[in-house]
Amino acid sequence: MASAIRVAPTKAARAMSLLRTVQYTHPPSCPCHGNPSHHHHHKPSNSLLSHAKRNLQRNYATPVxxxxxKEYAFEMAASSIRFGPGVTKEVGMDFKNMGAxxxxxxxxxxxxxxxxxxxxQEGLDQEGIDYIxxxxxxxxxxxTSIKEAIAFVKPYAxxxxxxxxxxxxxxxxxxMNLYTCYPNADFLDFVNAPLGKGLPIDKPLLPLIAVPTTAGTGSETTGSAIFDLASARAKTGVAHRALKPTxxxxxxLNTRTMPSAVHASSGLDVLCHSLESWTAIPYNERIPRPQNPINRPAYQGANPISDIFSLQALRSTVKYLPRAVRDPDDHEAQSEMLLAATLAGxxxxxxxxxxxxxMSYPVSGQNRGxxxxxxxxxxxxxxxxxxxxxxxxxxxxFTGATNPERHLAAAEAFGVDISNVKRESAGEVLSEAIAKFLEELGDQPRGLKDLGFGKEHIDELVEGTIPQKRVLMLAPGLAxxxxxxxxxxxxxxxxxxxx
Amino acid sequence: MASAIRVAPTKAARAMSLLRTVQYTHPPSCPCHGNPSHHHHHKPSNSLLSHAKRNLQRNYATPVxxxxxKEYAFEMAASSIRFGPGVTKEVGMDFKNMGAxxxxxxxxxxxxxxxxxxxxQEGLDQEGIDYIxxxxxxxxxxxTSIKEAIAFVKPYAxxxxxxxxxxxxxxxxxxMNLYTCYPNADFLDFVNAPLGKGLPIDKPLLPLIAVPTTAGTGSETTGSAIFDLASARAKTGVAHRALKPTxxxxxxLNTRTMPSAVHASSGLDVLCHSLESWTAIPYNERIPRPQNPINRPAYQGANPISDIFSLQALRSTVKYLPRAVRDPDDHEAQSEMLLAATLAGxxxxxxxxxxxxxMSYPVSGQNRGxxxxxxxxxxxxxxxxxxxxxxxxxxxxFTGATNPERHLAAAEAFGVDISNVKRESAGEVLSEAIAKFLEELGDQPRGLKDLGFGKEHIDELVEGTIPQKRVLMLAPGLAxxxxxxxxxxxxxxxxxxxx
Structure with missing residues (x-):
């Protein structure tokens, strides 16, 4: 019933690989692959074979x-998430179950x-787990603060x-986990290029469980870690799937202690996570296509799975953030905001x-008081x-014109009746909806002026934004x-x- | 700046654990926790402390x-997913990257x-990876077929x-992965109770990459594996998060080879995955609450994250399955169905x-020809x-009355105008929408009679369904x-x- 084929790779097989890579490489000019959304309009009936042949001919004519x-695939990775009032304490059993x-x-x-x-601590004590x-x-x-933390944990192993x-x-x-697992690495090895070397993480790290106490960053689900690189006076970080918590x-129950102002500002982070990921350039417009999947960035551009999360998080935030900010006893709204933060994550x-x-990194970094x-x-x-x-x-x-449909859908999530809005007005309408939302939330600046910035500071803000390549490359409409x-x-x- | 607290667990700490478990145990009669949806109607303003005290008092009065x-939490776990035409070949690099x-x-x-x-095979050859x-x-x-497969792979290690x-x-x-990692386990150790022992998987398995060639089961994202247990003449399986592919x-490109009839039947599996998970009892109505998170089943009941996936998959299936079945060249519809299958998964x-x-297991198992x-x-x-x-x-x-809103939302996904439908008719309306969908899909039986079953076979079908506890426990309205x-x-x- 079962037959076994044992294959030892040959030199010839390896020699063929480059040719095959070229053969199966669909140049961006190929209408069937360069722009998958094109499939909405026509149905290619060419067989794979003839397709490959055509590409081969093209490749001989003009080298790729x-x-x-352009990218042709997307990858969806997320931490496992456990959600419920009181689940924090289960963490002791989780570590015991994994043998930590x-x-x-x-x-x-x-x-x-x-x-x-x-x-x-009670959860860990109950299970008799040693911890520091x-x-x-x-x-x-x-x-510097991260290096201190790493130095602290290393002797504990x-x-x-x-x-x-x-x-x-x-x-x-x-x-701390990353550099514990790579004890001899230079701190800049894994830091995003161009400030660091941007090396991929090529082995699994130690288990990490994250218990968020704010409803904002969504860091419990993501593979990125952000910090200030003092020498470069810039925000940067490390971003790779391997970094995501287990x-x-x-x-x-853990976010009930947040003051109202923290509910508001962390909720605005959720709002922008969802709006920005929803409107980011599509994954299949991102350049370049990675030659090895380990180099496919976590920040890939909008894709059909992230879309589901981003839009749902946006709707929840519009609905529940104002309630969570207004009423410290509105535990339903707080709970929904924690879920929204995770979904947006x-x-x-x-x-x-x-x-x-x-643009936010220089704004907070160049705070004038x-x-x-x-x-x-x-x-x-x-x-x-x-x-x-x-x-x-x-x-x-600014971004509205790049994808009016998405901007209109976002405006609709804010409760705007978009039935008579023209496509050309999509950006303006969403912009107004956001400004109104911020105003009604209360205690928010009505612009950079309220934060102490003037025209004279703009050059410096611009120069502080330029190095944020990793996110700017996903900005639709940016030159x-x-x-x-x-x-x-x-x-x-x-x-x-x-x- | 940093202070270290080193904690060696004491006997006293462990002795306290049982008491604490009781203290933090919210009995189902507690209005704030037994039914979180209750929060939609009132906002509990009791502090945690007084809450715990009340429970303690209750616990003394009537032992829990x-x-x-009832359950109080849900957990969301899924394999990482990579999606794109041509990505199959990257698998060689993936194994190389993970050191396989x-x-x-x-x-x-x-x-x-x-x-x-x-x-x-080309992907593996290119990277020089040995395989069988x-x-x-x-x-x-x-x-029996699974045991053969396990016996085959063991010597290869x-x-x-x-x-x-x-x-x-x-x-x-x-x-194969599970029993390679537990070489001394009895085959029934991990099989779902009551047919097997239903032991939890307590360590990570070997990496498993799944490349689906049908758009149906969603098995590439799930932690379950289904098979016929010959001795019991029943479908059963193993279900645990640890089983999910890496x-x-x-x-x-891999589902283009499916014949039209396979598109149809695997798509109907997607349809029912989404409909059943969307209408399953809510996670917080499931009994009992696990005392250790490792015992929280993968099949938890509907929850706010599964809902997003299930409803999206339902909408996509209604939209794209008929196209995928009708036109073998409609690659957009096929691609969307593959995505829908994964989302439903x-x-x-x-x-x-x-x-x-x-109910399907006895239907296919007792096929009369x-x-x-x-x-x-x-x-x-x-x-x-x-x-x-x-x-x-x-x-x-049958299930409509348990949650009319969800059944109406599902009917709406089929394109039914529900604006004038009464809540009492929710089940009937969804039922009709599904029947119409099946009829228009073509080549589908109009009931069990078309499959060769008569009234005289119903007793046997019922008895074949009863042992499916793991799924029946999630059926809303079932006694x-x-x-x-x-x-x-x-x-x-x-x-x-x-x-």
Whole structure:
């Protein structure tokens, strides 16, 4: 019944590989493959064989420039997610089930006093699991703070990680895990190019369980970790699927402690994650197509699976964020926002973000002294979600023309009646819907001016945005030519002064 | 900045654990937790502390029957998915990237001749990876065929698996992987109770990449493997998250070879996966709540994340399945059906299926000689999708009253104008929409009579359904009392004779 074919690879087989790669390479000019959406309009009836032949002929005539080839596939990866009020405590059993014996618990000096940490510690104690607590995570981590965290954990030699906190905590834990598994790597080896070498992570890391205590970053589902690289005075990070947590434990009881202002700003991060991933360039317009799947970026552009998550997260955020901000006892809205943050995390974690996020990094990094209402910290702060949302009205007015249908669908999610809106107005209509939403949310700046920026700061903001290649490459409508790109960014910042 | 707390678990800590478990146990009678949907109607403002106290008091008064506790959490797990025309070949690089050196390729005698296998073998050859091919998979596998497959692979001692084929192939590969990793386990150890012991899988298995060649089972994303247990004359299987493939490679070029009849029947499987998971009892009505997360079943009941996938898959199937069946050159529709099958896989893989699937097993197992049009095989066959869909009109008429909103939403996905439909008619309206859809699809039986069953066979069909506890427990409206359940099933089969 069963037959076995044993194959030892031959040199000839390997020699054939390059030729085959060329044969099966569909140049972007091929109508059937360069633009799959084309299939909506015609049905290619050519057989694969004749197709390959045609390509072969073309390839002989004009060699394919691999660096200009468009992507033809997308990959969807996400952490497993467990969701429920009170699930935090199960984490002890999870580590026991996976055989972990030495867990490094990562948190910050605020969260360590909260109920989430109490539940975590009780869960670990119940199962008799040895653990160490690192509570030195810096909010908005820097390379230096991450290096300190790595140096701290190395002597303990953990066999698993547990992050309890917001995005800063989870991101720091991801990098502690990475550099524990690659003890001899240079810190810049895995950091996104061009600031780092952008090497792919080529082996599995230790198990990491993430317990978010804010409803914002979605970091519990994603393979990215963001920090400030002090030497370059820029936000950058590491992004690779291998970095994603093994399990995200989303416990609505853990976000009840957020002050109203934190609900608002972390919710605005969710809003922009969903809007940006929904409107990012399609995956099959991204250039170049990776020659090895390990090089397919986590931020791939919009794709049919990320779309489902992003649009659902957008609808939930529009519905529940205002309630979560207004009423600290509205636990349903808070719970829905935690779910929305996670859904948006799966969406942008596989599709990416673009202009709002790219422009936000210099906005928060070049803060001229603004301190956001409701943040009781002894230093100036523009919360991440605020810095992201402040450019959103200008950004989506700009991107509207690239894909009016998607911008109209987003406007509809805000409750706009789009039945009589013209395609040319899609960006404007979405822009207005966002501005209205921000105003009604309350305590939000009406533009960069309210954050202390003026016309005179725009050049510096633009120069701080340019290095964010990884997200800018997904921005629809942004010019490839640097001079033109600079001009577009300048205009976006100008329009964001007051909206 | 960083402080370290090292904790060695004490006996006292462990002794406290039972008490704490009781303290944090919310009995189903608690209005805030037994039924989270209750939160839509009121907002509990009690603090956690007073809440815990109240429960404690209640627990002293009436001891909690843990076996009757409702679930309070859900878990979403799915394989990573890569989707694109031509991606099959990347699999060689994937194995190389993960360091695999000896791959067991699992397929069947038909698929081994198809282009998918050619691409796979070329991909492996290019990377110089040693592999063995097992092509003895039986369509609709039996325990005996799976044991043969396991015996075949053991001496090869693979470090990874690759499944190329439909659900039967992928399921067989999952079980080959499982029993290769547990070489001393008894075959029934992991098989679903009550037929097997239903032990949880407590360690990671070898990497498994699945390349589906049909658009139906969604097995590339799920943690379940189904087979016939000859001794019990029943369908059963193994279901655990650990069984899910590492990666599903969905290549629309691989489903182009399906004959029209296979498009139809595998598409009907997708239709029922989405309908059943969408209407399954909610996760928080499932009993009992597991005392350890490793015992939380993969089939958990409908939950907010599975809902997104199930409804999207339903909409796509209604839109694209008729096109895919009618026109073999409609590659867009075929591609969308492959995506829908995968989305439905994520949906039902985390939520479960219920009556259509539970009743389908005796229907196909007790086939009295029917051979489906378009299947060129030398023996009688009721394709899985056909046996599943044949009871759908009766099933959803029956379940309609349990959740009219969901049944109306499903009817709307079929294009029914539900604006004037009464809630009481939800089941009837959905039932009619499904019957119409089946009729228009063509070549489908108009009930069990067309498949060769009569009234006289119903008792046997009912008795063949009763053991399908794992899916029947998710059926909304089905009685717990065996006599009543039997009566309900009898009526469902009777109504399915002609629809």
């Amino acid at each position: 420039d691999l660096s200009r080839q 014996k030495r867990v490094c618990v990562v948190t910050d000096s605020t969260v360590k006093h909260l109920n989430a940490m109490k539940q975590v 607590v690192y509570d030195g995570v810096r909010v908005e981590p820097k390379d 953990p066999d698993a990680f547990l992050a309890v906190g917001g995005g800063s905590v989870i991101d720091t834990a991801k990098l 399990l995200g434990i989303c416990d609505p 799966v969406g942008f974690g596989n599709a990416g973000v673009h202009l709002c996020h790219g 603004y301190k956001h209402t409701g943040y009781n910290v002894p230093y100036p702060i523009i919360p991440h979600g605020v810095s992201v949302a402040v450019t959103a009205p200008a950004v989506f007015r 490839e030519e640097l001079g033109e790109e600079r001009e577009q960014l300048r205009k976006l910042f100008e329009e964001s002064l007051v909206h | 029957d843990l076996s009757r506790q 050196k000896r791959v067991c390729v699992v397929t069947d005698s038909t698929v081994k001749h198809l282009n998918a296998m050619k691409q796979v 091919v097992y092509d003895g998979v039986r369509v609709e596998p039996k325990d 693979p470090d990874a698996f690759l499944a190329v084929g439909g659900g039967s192939v992928i399921d067989t590969a999952k079980l 990666l599903g490679i969905c290549d629309p 994520v949906g039902f893989g985390n939520a479960g299926v219920h009556l259509c699937h539970g 029917y051979k489906h049009t378009g299947y060129n095989v030398p023996y009688p066959i009721i394709p899985h999708g056909v046996s599943v869909a044949v009871t759908a009109p009766a099933v959803f008429r 717990e009392e065996l006599g009543e359940e039997r009566e309900q099933l009898r009526k469902l089969f009777e109504e399915s004779l002609v629809h």
